[in-house]
Amino acid sequence: MKNIPIAITGLGMALPSQVLENEYFETLHKVAEGTIEAHLGIKTRRHSVDETQTALAARALQEALNHANYQFEDLDLLIHASVSFAYVLPNTATMIQCEMGKQNSGIPCMDVNMSCLSWLSAFEMAAGLLQTGRYRRIAIVSAEQPSKILNINNLETHALFGDAAAATIIELPKQGNQGILKSKFQTYSDGWDLSIVPGGGLVKSPLHHEMACEDYTFQMDNRRLLLYSLKKLKTFFSEFIDDTTTWESIDKIVPHQASRAGLDFFTNHYQLGEKVVRNIEHRGNCVAASIPLALCEHHKNGNIKRGDCVLLIGTAAGISIGGILIEF
């Protein structure tokens, strides 16, 4: 594959202020102290109180614009890449433009959704748009509030997810070899029902069906999802890692923070050790914001440096698998 030039020149993030400790969930769900950390590997996560999804998104986007030293008006396109959405219509990117106070800017607003891989798939699409020469600077924002669709009677999912927004500014590199070295996406829809929000779409519409509250919440078959994802991930890597792309050639790996069990298996199975970047311990699973958030945090703390060969990788409801290897 030829290298696709693309540079991430701005990174931003936003977290809601409310930090929820495990004690809160352990008391609520009447389980022993330490259960959640032992089981999920998570110590804290943030759940929004009053801050809206678009407000979180706007904060992250402004930080990314500041980082890249651009104004909103410098953008040629704003992509919102998330599972969460503000309204069924219009799309959420439009509402983020509005939240930024840029209602008359004319900057086009599009939404992309590939479940937890929404940011990664939007990054791939944006790389293509840069190639056309018609877009110079694209913002991709992932703003997720899974806390709003969790079943509070299910400890496993209630304590797993965290709210967050992450934003990236991408453009053609001014110099050097920054770009996509390799990318691959796959979807296997026989896993469609392993991880689902059943209600709210056309299949179970509140207008035409008697709905229970649980219908609007995230539901997963945790064990089957993990086993199926790992099986498909092995097939994925048997093709992705080859003579030119060895594990040794990769400096850092930023996986979707789906679960501690998944991260552990992945890290140990391929003997990747410290290369694998984590933020699940204090962020939880932030859905599509996980990957760009981890990239942003670990760039800020110096763990991921310019010039590093970074693998962005994850699984998503569908199930889908996606990986993009970049020179950062």
Added chain:
Amino acid sequence: MKNIPIAITGLGMALPSQVLENEYFETLHKVAEGTIEAHLGIKTRRHSVDETQTALAARALQEALNHANYQFEDLDLLIHASVSFAYVLPNTATMIQCEMGKQNSGIPCMDVNMSCLSWLSAFEMAAGLLQTGRYRRIAIVSAEQPSKILNINNLETHALFGDAAAATIIELPKQGNQGILKSKFQTYSDGWDLSIVPGGGLVKSPLHHEMACEDYTFQMDNRRLLLYSLKKLKTFFSEFIDDTTTWESIDKIVPHQASRAGLDFFTNHYQLGEKVVRNIEHRGNCVAASIPLALCEHHKNGNIKRGDCVLLIGTAAGISIGGILIEF
């Protein structure tokens, strides 16, 4: 702008079997015979009974694959580009893969949403992906069932919309100049509340709000939406049409079939006459499926021919405006 090579090699469509005449709505809403045709310029539209969104999508996609002489497995990517969605999670492209019986194909499935311009924005993104050299053939499917989210107490919207699916197979042209000659997208979010489905997203979630049925239905401020869209459309064309892109150089125009009033104004204001392709009379406004459906129907009936210079153009909730000029 340089030409971006792209060829639409397959076109397909699917309509639900139930045809609704104006008489049905005029009786239900107790208005005089002829009111709807006089007001909306629509004679019939299709509303689904038992057929699901994904079944419609699969039928259209199969027709497009047959037209292009490909199997599903020949695709490198399946994009679903619509407002309608089957589930909140996973995305609808995944459910279409499942409906096609291709659960183990691995073909990646992504959703794109720019309201009524979803197909057009997905086409732009897909053109970029082809440019990267990593995708050879991409299917874009728009499957809309607005009938499922209409307020049956509101005649204006109830009789305006129709269900439909349309699919396109795109790839690099094998020869000739097929491609995007020019494209432009704009979003002005000060029009966000002129056309909206207020409930079902995070802003008014059924889990956290007392909801009325109307909250889940499509609502528009028809007069303000038309005036605002036409105003922004004039600005759009004042930039889009220039010395190199004259109205005379365009053979056919395929507009989003938003409303008869909008189509009439556009056609008359720019004196476009027979160049403007319509299907609203028997399809209604089919949301994001409108443009690819009209393209498919008018290619089938010989009105749009290979080599024609075709302008694909529309407005969308947001509001957004988009135009792509192609050599078809």
